[in-house]
Amino acid sequence: MRLRTKDLTMKFEDQVVLDRLNLDFSFNSLAIIGPSGGGKSTFLRVLGGLIEPTSGTFAFDDDWAAFEEDKLYQLRKQIGFVFQSHGLFPHLSALENITLPLIHTFKYSKAEANEKARVLLERFNLEHEKDKYPHMLSGGQQQRIAIIRAVAISPKILLLDEPTSALDPELSAEVLIMLRELAETGMCMIVVTHHLGFAKNATDMVLYMDEQGIKEIAPTTQFFTSPKSEDVNRFLSKLMEF
Numbered sequence: 707m708r709l710r711t712k713d714l715t716m717k718f719e720d721q722v723v724l725d726r727l728n729l730d731f732s733f734n735s736l737a738i739i740g741p742s743g744g745g746k747s748t749f750l751r752v753l754g755g756l757i758e759p760t761s762g763t764f765a766f767d768d769d770w771a772a773f774e775e776d777k778l779y780q781l782r783k784q785i786g787f788v789f790q791s792h793g794l795f796p797h798l799s800a801l802e803n804i805t806l807p808l809i810h811t812f813k814y815s816k817a818e819a820n821e822k823a824r825v826l827l828e829r830f831n832l833e834h835e836k837d838k839y840p841h842m843l844s845g846g847q848q849q850r851i852a853i854i855r856a857v858a859i860s861p862k863i864l865l866l867d868e869p870t871s872a873l874d875p876e877l878s879a880e881v882l883i884m885l886r887e888l889a890e891t892g893m894c895m896i897v898v899t900h901h902l903g904f905a906k907n908a909t910d911m912v913l914y915m916d917e918q919g920i921k922e923i924a925p926t927t928q929f930f931t932s933p934k935s936e937d938v939n940r941f942l943s944k945l946m947e948f
C-alpha cells in the first residue's frame with residue numbers, strides 16, 4: 707500500500723495537529739508510535755475519513771480522498787476500523803455483530819454473511835463463542851471479534867487505534883498474535899500502538915510523531931537499530947528503561 711499526502715493539515719481552533727504533511731511511502735503493516743497528544747489518533751481518523759482535514763488531501767494507492775459526503779462514505783466502506791474499546795453491539799451475539807455490516811452495508815444474504823463469519827471465526831479459533839453476547843466474552847475475545855468484524859468486509863486497509871490498550875498483557879498478546887497473522891497473510895494495516903515488541907515483530911514500517919510533527923518514517927529494522935531522530939532515540943530509551 708502506498709500512502710501519499712498533499713499539504714495535509716488538521717487544526718483544532720488554533721492548535722495545529724497535522725502541519726502540511728507531504729508524505730509518500732509504502733508499507734504493508736505500519737506502526738504509528740509516539741508520546742500522548744502527538745496527533746496519532748487524529749492522523750488515523752483523517753485517513754479513515756472519520757474527520758475532514760482542515761486542508762490538503764491524501765491517497766491510498768491511487769485513490770485520492772475527496773471530502774463530499776458520498777465520496778467519504780465510499781472511502782469508509784473500504785476501511786476496517788478497530789478502536790481501543792471494541793464497540794460491539796451489546797444486544798447482538800458475536801456472530802450477529804460480524805454479519806450486521808455485511809448484510810446491511812454490503813448487501814450479503816444472511817446465509818452468505820454467516821458463511822463468511824464462520825470461516826473467520828474458525829480461522830481464529832473463536833467458533834465456540836459465536837452465539838455469546840459481548841458481556842459473556844473476555845476483553846481479548848471481544849477485541850478479536852471486533853477485528854473479525856473489520857476484516858470480514860474485505861477492507862483494503864485496517865486502521866487500529868491502540869487496539870490492546872484496554873487489555874491485560876495476556877489478553878493483549880492474543881490480540882497482537884492475531885494481528886501479526888493478518889499482517890503476515892497480506893492484510894494491510896496501520897496500527898497506533900505502545901507495544902514496541904509488536905511494532906518490531908509484526909510491522910514493516912514505523913512512523914514516529916510528536917507534538918512537533920512527524921520525526922521519522924523508516925523500515926522497522928532501521929527504525930529500531932539506527933533511528934536518525936534524537937527524539938526517537940530518547941523516546942525508545944525511555945520506554946526501554948521501564
Ligand SMILES: Nc1ncnc2c1ncn2[C@@H]1O[C@H](COP(=O)(O)OP(=O)(O)OP(=O)(O)O)[C@@H](O)[C@H]1O
Pocket residue numbers: 718723740741742743744745746747748749
Ligand atoms: N476533536 C478535537 N477537538 C479539539 N482538540 C482535539 C480534538 N481531537 C484531538 N485534539 C487535540 O489534538 C491533539 C492530538 O490529539 P490525538 O488524540 O490525536 O493524540 P494522540 O497522539 O492520539 O494521543 P494519545 O497517545 O494520548 O492517544 C491533542 O492536543 C488533543 O487535545
Ligand SMILES: [Mg+2]
Pocket residue numbers: 746747748867
Ligand atoms: Mg490516541
